[in-house]
Amino acid sequence: MTAPHEINAARELIARTGETLYNRQLAHGSAGNLSIRLDDGTLLLTPTNSSLGYLDPARLSHLASDGRLLDGDPPSKEAFFHLAVYDERPTAQAVVHLHSTHCVAVSCLCHETTDDVLPPLTAYHVMRVGRLPLVPYFRPGDQALAGAVRKVAKDHHAMLLANHGPIVAGKSLRDAAWTYEELEETAKLFFLLGDRKTSPLDAAQIAEINRAFPS
Template sequence: MSATTESALRERICACGASLFRRGLTFGSTGNISARLPDGGWLMTPTNASLGELDPAGLSKLDAEGRHVAGGKPTKEAFLHRVMYAKRPSCEAVVHLHSTHSVAVSCLHGIDAHDCLPPITAYYVMRVGRLPLVPYHPPGDETLARAVEKLAGEHHAVLLANHGPVVSGTSLDNAMYATEELEETAKLFLLLRGSAIRPLTGEQVEELRQRFGGA
């Protein structure tokens, strides 16, 4: 990657962070964003940094093994990104947030651990697909890495119990769009709780996957 291209990627990560922060999808120093470099390493938002006030020069740079090689100290949640890159060759970016409605769903008792949200909208099916719940593990604990790793090969998005979503994408924009779609669907799901809902049927979901590829 040329210096100019890496510089542009740094700017784009910071712009995405600022957009998420302005719209209330992240707060304080929570959440992290990464984007893959051609050598297999990646750029990542550093620890204890607000996504609303990122410095392009201060982003963490990690090698393909997840070792810190330059920039600010990486977050303790860097392994969430590492396992997505390792298990998903097409993955070019990862977004992890503590977004309010998604976290709320992750705290509900009795949700389907194999598929946390019903297919309420076509765009949820197309951008997120099936969303498994990862059992609770302390943030930064290696047991969480192993739990996510078990699911990452088959799912580009997972929901961490009592924590938040981890979403990978074939580009930074795609990871962002899927994360936002997940949060809006979680919001709809919570708004509709207690009401009789009409999710898409299995046939309608399959048609979307056949026509648009699905997630």
Template sequence: MSAILSEATKLRDQIVSVGKSLFDRGLTFGSTGNISARLSNGEILMTPTNASLGSLEPEHLSRFSAEGVHIDGDKPTKEAFLHQCMYCQRRESGAVVHLHSTHSVAVSILANIDPEDVLPPLTAYYVMRVGSLPLVPYYPPGDKALAEAVATRAEKSHAVLLANHGPVVAGKTLLDAQYATEELEETAKLYLLLHGHRIRPLTPEQRRALR
């Protein structure tokens, strides 16, 4: 029991640290976005509803059982099911980050993007940390129908982009999920900067070598 408590304490502090880092750099704002991380016993710690990622308190994080039942902590975010969907489909994942980051949301609103893979492979680090980015059709925030749509897309990718909403990214660790989300946002920014210009993305052979 003490080992789990120690693990949970460290993970709570890490969630708070990552949340503040994302907030301070403008990758999230107000009370938008949420972070979760999974303990070795299957329980999940998650940022609560109406909480700014810039001012989280470790003891107020929501805690869920391995079966997805809210156990204690503050009232969970209404988007908790997004995280649970990712954990169900990506069983190796230890954390999930969901943001409303500006450039990623902007790309999700564009017409004529490829719903199977929204962003082209512009850089090596995007390919290594994100890989492919399918688009999930638009549903209102908190709509449980979004769960099925996310689960379907997450079968083949650890990162998905919610139309007119933002990215949901899973990683083996919280830092993996954070770095992949940041790489996604920077690639979305590059994509918008290059929009209308001829580009030279990585070739299929180059992508295969990186993977």
């Protein structure tokens, strides 16, 4: 069992993080969802039809590790892929999924290969995000998406759902949110640079970063 003061702190953290993401227009309307895995393996997740900008900490969905609702409002319809990520990534303690504009724009492009759909433009992108594989499109709520997410989550803490948006896992909600923000900034740079000739980091530079900052 997670101590009441710990679960309350996690509730407050989700509400505060949701509000800041919403206020900076990384989330809009009722799109996007956040979750934290508590020490006892249960999850706190944002409810269905809620706005990240106006979350009530007391009404967050508290789920068992198998997805059963323990208390709070019914969870986001996208809860199933949070569960899939936690299953595949034992070290993940939080998941951030948003529909931020530049990342969604990248998810709507035609990609020749799907193993990494953004160039390594900056060292911070390499350090925080690494590779960004594309997960094929599924209609909202299609549970088959869970299988596709599982396959990728085994080896990646960040991925991009086609025609939809990213899923990012982290060691904490702050870690996952900061990685998400780095990803959105890279997507923004990618469009800002447009057709200009760019100089992304090369394989040797990426290897050097990964040696200096092992994840």
